[in-house]
Amino acid sequence: MKTASIIKIAIVTLIIQSAQAQETKKETTPAEIKYSIENCVNHFDLNKATKTKVGYQYWFADKNFTQENTLKMSIVEPGKSTHAPHHHPEEEFFYILEGTAEFFLDGKTVVAGPNTSFYCPPNAEHGISNVGKTDLKYLVIKKDLR
Template sequence: MKKKACCFIGLFLFGLITFAQEKNESLGVSNKTFNIENCVNQFNQEAAINTKVGYQYWFADKDFLDGRTLKMSVVAPRKATHEPHKHIEDEFFFVLEGTAEFYLDGKTVVSGPYTSFYCPSNVEHGIRNVGDTELKYLVIKKYEIN
């Protein structure tokens, strides 16, 4: 299972970078050079951002490409980063460790590692840690860039 998750993440990141490079080339935009130094981002606890219930680490923030992001969130047992909410962007969650309760439009499902959760645009959604260990999950989202 871990091998599948690593393959999923690797393929996603490869697609993210390849698409951005192709898009930039087709638009005649080459304001960013991609190289091994800025295309590899290994987790660094010192660069993590503390939250009220854990921390988050941006592997790709809004400025890396064209608003597409990859973030890892870590949430303490029996906590949630925030209450269910909705926003214009759709997003994917991918659980790496722990037990998550997914909320979508009034219904919930509890699941563990190697589970994905898609949240459509403008639909109320949320994720919370319902386990006794840390919940670690990836968030894949695209922000509009002005």
Template sequence: MITITRFTMLALIGMMTQQHVQGQKATTAKEQPVYTLENCVNEFNKAKAKETRSGYQYWFADKDLTHENTLKMSIVAPGRSTHPPHHHPEEELFYILEGNATFYLDGETVEVGPHTSLYCPPNAEHGISNAGSGDLKYLVIKKDLR
């Protein structure tokens, strides 16, 4: 099971708040769920993870729960990436939990390790791949523009 420190969670909440204040506004409204303690607390459960071609992913908060931001954990096998470099109008944040990643941003790359955040501005071409010999585990925070 993955343990996230209190500092890490506060940093992630701060990043999400900054995204909310400075980010793009949603273009359409949707009916929000009734929030309860049960649907506002989501403890990792591998049985509920979705398998991908490069590993698996787990949604802690998806667009069906949140107003604008989503939070998912991606686990990527060695030598793999979730998808090729791409771009989209939403800004995106990655936070490396475990492993080593190669981060691509607008034609440049850097290798980073755990406890590193990576910011992708709107419309910037970006990608992330596993640069290590073990699994790469990282969080993805993204605004849902609906």
């Protein structure tokens, strides 16, 4: 009986701690954002870009701002890729702005340049690499599965 009581107390304590953590961790959701012309227009600013191991990325719209889609620009140095081929449940679009990209999708590759889009269906193994001699600049459009 004593052990059962201790377990019940422990479970109740964990539930309370979890609820408190959720409250303190609560982030601003898009429903709480007041959208205006000032925050809906986003001009690229290199000073606000995030440096990565292979270049940098700039979020025009992230999951904390939009209802369900994100828009990011990635810049990748020659001969590099943002990460190894991977997969995730979200579909994804890539749009090449500058440079030469190699797109990997389920075991096959294609090389293309500016004004080309690549579509990655949900759960497909995919990746993108810079196979050119200049920086690769591309947009990533992805639905945020909250």
